[in-house]
Amino acid sequence: MKKIIIVCCMIFSYIFSYGESFEIITLGSDGGVNDGNLSSYLLKGNKDTNYVGLDAGTLLPGIKKTLEKNNFTSIKFPENTEWTKEGYIFREKIKGYFISHAHLDHISGLVISSTEDNKKPIYGVESTIKNLKDTVFNWKLWPNFGNEGSGFKLGQYEYLILDPLKEMNVKETSLKVKAFPLSHSNHESSMFLFNNHENYLAYYGDVGSDRVEKSNLLEKTFIEIAPLIKAKKLKAIMMEVSYGNEREEKELFGHLTPDLLNEEMDKLAKYVGKENLKGLNIIIIHIKPSLKNNDNVRGKIKEQLENSNKYNINYFYPVQGEKLIF
Amino acid sequence: MKKIIIVCCMIFSYIFSYGESFEIITLGSDGGVNDGNLSSYLLKGNKDTNYVGLDAGTLLPGIKKTLEKNNFTSIKFPENTEWTKEGYIFREKIKGYFISHAHLDHISGLVISSTEDNKKPIYGVESTIKNLKDTVFNWKLWPNFGNEGSGFKLGQYEYLILDPLKEMNVKETSLKVKAFPLSHSNHESSMFLFNNHENYLAYYGDVGSDRVEKSNLLEKTFIEIAPLIKAKKLKAIMMEVSYGNEREEKELFGHLTPDLLNEEMDKLAKYVGKENLKGLNIIIIHIKPSLKNNDNVRGKIKEQLENSNKYNINYFYPVQGEKLIF
Numbered sequence: 001m002k003k004i005i006i007v008c009c010m011i012f013s014y015i016f017s018y019g020e021s022f023e024i025i026t027l028g029s030d031g032g033v034n035d036g037n038l039s040s041y042l043l044k045g046n047k048d049t050n051y052v053g054l055d056a057g058t059l060l061p062g063i064k065k066t067l068e069k070n071n072f073t074s075i076k077f078p079e080n081t082e083w084t085k086e087g088y089i090f091r092e093k094i095k096g097y098f099i100s101h102a103h104l105d106h107i108s109g110l111v112i113s114s115t116e117d118n119k120k121p122i123y124g125v126e127s128t129i130k131n132l133k134d135t136v137f138n139w140k141l142w143p144n145f146g147n148e149g150s151g152f153k154l155g156q157y158e159y160l161i162l163d164p165l166k167e168m169n170v171k172e173t174s175l176k177v178k179a180f181p182l183s184h185s186n187h188e189s190s191m192f193l194f195n196n197h198e199n200y201l202a203y204y205g206d207v208g209s210d211r212v213e214k215s216n217l218l219e220k221t222f223i224e225i226a227p228l229i230k231a232k233k234l235k236a237i238m239m240e241v242s243y244g245n246e247r248e249e250k251e252l253f254g255h256l257t258p259d260l261l262n263e264e265m266d267k268l269a270k271y272v273g274k275e276n277l278k279g280l281n282i283i284i285i286h287i288k289p290s291l292k293n294n295d296n297v298r299g300k301i302k303e304q305l306e307n308s309n310k311y312n313i314n315y316f317y318p319v320q321g322e323k324l325i326f
Numbered sequence: 327m328k329k330i331i332i333v334c335c336m337i338f339s340y341i342f343s344y345g346e347s348f349e350i351i352t353l354g355s356d357g358g359v360n361d362g363n364l365s366s367y368l369l370k371g372n373k374d375t376n377y378v379g380l381d382a383g384t385l386l387p388g389i390k391k392t393l394e395k396n397n398f399t400s401i402k403f404p405e406n407t408e409w410t411k412e413g414y415i416f417r418e419k420i421k422g423y424f425i426s427h428a429h430l431d432h433i434s435g436l437v438i439s440s441t442e443d444n445k446k447p448i449y450g451v452e453s454t455i456k457n458l459k460d461t462v463f464n465w466k467l468w469p470n471f472g473n474e475g476s477g478f479k480l481g482q483y484e485y486l487i488l489d490p491l492k493e494m495n496v497k498e499t500s501l502k503v504k505a506f507p508l509s510h511s512n513h514e515s516s517m518f519l520f521n522n523h524e525n526y527l528a529y530y531g532d533v534g535s536d537r538v539e540k541s542n543l544l545e546k547t548f549i550e551i552a553p554l555i556k557a558k559k560l561k562a563i564m565m566e567v568s569y570g571n572e573r574e575e576k577e578l579f580g581h582l583t584p585d586l587l588n589e590e591m592d593k594l595a596k597y598v599g600k601e602n603l604k605g606l607n608i609i610i611i612h613i614k615p616s617l618k619n620n621d622n623v624r625g626k627i628k629e630q631l632e633n634s635n636k637y638n639i640n641y642f643y644p645v646q647g648e649k650l651i652f
Contacts (some may be wrong), residue, residue, distance in 0.1 A: 032438060032439075032440065032441055033386060033438065033439050033442055034362075034386050034387055034438075034439075035361050035362050035364075035383075035384055035385070035386070035387060035435045035438045035439070036360075036361050036362020036363070036384070036387045037362070037436055038361070038438065049464045057361075058361055059361070060359060060360050060361070060617075061362045062359060078551075081619070082602070082618050082619055083617055083618060083619060084617055084618065084619055086617060087617025087618065090617065091617070100464065102467065103468065104434070104437050104438060104467050104468050104638075105438055105466065106436050107359050108361055108430070108438065111430050112358060112359065112360075112361045112364065112431055112434065113359055113360075113361070115358055115359065115614075116359055116616075116617050124592055131466045131467070134466065135462075135464060135466045135467045136467065139512070140428065140457045140460065141428065141429065141430050141457070141461045141462065141467070142429065142430050143579075158426050186396060186465070205409075229330060253469075288441075290442075291409055291410055291412060291416065291417070291442050292408050292409060292410065292413065293407070293408055293409060293410055300470025
């Protein structure tokens with residue numbers, strides 16, 4: 001009887017997970033200001049048992065919060081391990097970090113907790129890896145935990161440079177990834193396009209609108225993802241909206257507002273057709289909290305996006321410890 | 327009647343505050359690992375209304391926690407301000423940051439929240455300020471919020487170099503300060519000796535024991551503070567103990583254990599006399615959490631220090647949001 005129940009459960013769970021391709025856990029949701037909750041996500045393919053980090057502004061406080069919310073359901077904790085659950089996930093279940101660019105709010109958690117981490121790769125485009133070597137793991141800000149760069153190399157992190165537009169395998173997972181350059185004020189940022197057996201997820205690091213940035217790099221990524229959206233293979237886009245619409249354009253510092261995201265969606269609609277944007281999953285990330293009275297930026301951005309959602313996009317606004325499945 | 331009660335309260339509060347010289351608030355207590363609770367303290371003189379930051383690993387989450395614990399009792403919040411209480415304290419009541427050295431766990435909060443901060447000074451010895459300019463506020467890791475360094479200078483923070491051993495005034499407070507160099511593995515760290523009308527407080531940044539570091543810099547600071555201890559003018563010492571005694575000496579990376587602190591106290595006793603160490607207030611900071619099962623480093627350090635306290639020192643182990651008055 002017990003066996004039959006177990007088999008039934010397995011069949012049900014297979015049926016309900018059919019079509020699901022990615023699990024995303026929010027370790028940090030804020031686009032600055034509050035250390036302890038900065039841009040950082042875990043991603044895994046539906047059949048995988050290992051995660052990768054998408055940026056790493058905050059790690060351990062996010063893992064703790066996710067455990068509190070019982071959202072690490074896929075992890076089987078070994079008995080007789082010397083590590084806490086938090087330590088086990090951090091060291092053993094995150095098999096590398098994808099850093100979109102090396103601004104501190106995207107790497108602080110990785111650096112701070114590096115003293116307790118396991119050997120693993122750090123993936124990024126060439127400019128990101130160069131900044132990590134020159135300005136982070138340089139024995140001035142922090143010991144050199146990398147396998148390259150200045151002074152003695154502790155060798156815990158292997159730098160893996162992503163060749164833009166060339167798909168490569170993500171170690172110890174079923175994922176493949178391709179990187180695209182983005183314009184973030186005077187800084188190069190990147191988009192990572194993950195491929196899990198022909199299901200895709202696009203993670204955009206910090207980015208300004210092409211018009212404000214005088215760039216065409218966002219549009220170039222849209223040309224790449226358009227056929228995937230048409231074919232219903234792009235399961236979700238993770239994209240920043242840092243400020244509300246009232247923020248002046250000259251004060252954006254390479255970030256988006258709801259209006260500017262809509263401007264970019266108009267461009268995307270040209271490539272995929274308006275009807276194909278309906279139901280597209282977009283996860284809003286990097287919302288910048290305010291220290292002003294009665295200034296709920298998260299609520300404001302949500303309202304502004306929902307009130308101008310002419311393509312019927314599905315927006316998500318995950319907070320620390322939340323799990324999303326697509 | 328109301329006036330009499332108010333006057334009585336004032337007299338009582340004066341009597342009870344007599345001899346108290348410093349208020350210390352813990353914004354972050356950990357020596358690494360958990361971003362959101364990293365080395366960071368607020369200090370103010372008993373008659374002052376403004377604080378200064380002693381290192382700045384974590385700022386806003388610490389201010390939030392202190393507000394939750396109702397420990398900002400001396401602050402009178404203005405009506406009709408555009409800022410939240412958290413924002414008001416952060417922007418208006420912290421009048422500068424003293425950075426002991428520019429390792430990320432001592433500056434992360436300052437950098438992350440700099441986008442919302444007010445104009446104020448950053449104090450440090452020359453090597454600290456140089457590292458902040460070269461490796462932090464350099465337009466690679468973070469925009470240049472300083473008044474010196476590379477590229478366009480946003481000028482929000484004025485770098486003030488502390489000339490070792492020369493006392494200088496701390497702006498917008500009644501405090502004076504003198505800096506002393508310390509040895510922290512291959513890095514220069516510093517001790518700040520604050521003077522509030524001839525009452526003193528010594529804040530030590532990360533430091534290894536003289537024997538392990540092959541240095542005499544800790545001993546030199548002891549020679550300086552010895553007469554203040556004998557005269558009962560040194561109200562408290564803030565000193566790191568990062569690891570428990572079981573940590574091997576070759577794995578200390580410029581930090582102290584309870585045994586090594588005791589070794590240093592033996593040296594201090596030579597200069598002040600054993601009897602004068604009795605009742606000395608030492609605040610233990612920078613305890614490094616562990617990710618191992620049943621490994622309560624804070625509890626262990628406390629036990630190890632209390633069980634070997636041959637000079638009857640008063641040890642304190644403040645956590646985030648806690649207030650101490652000496």
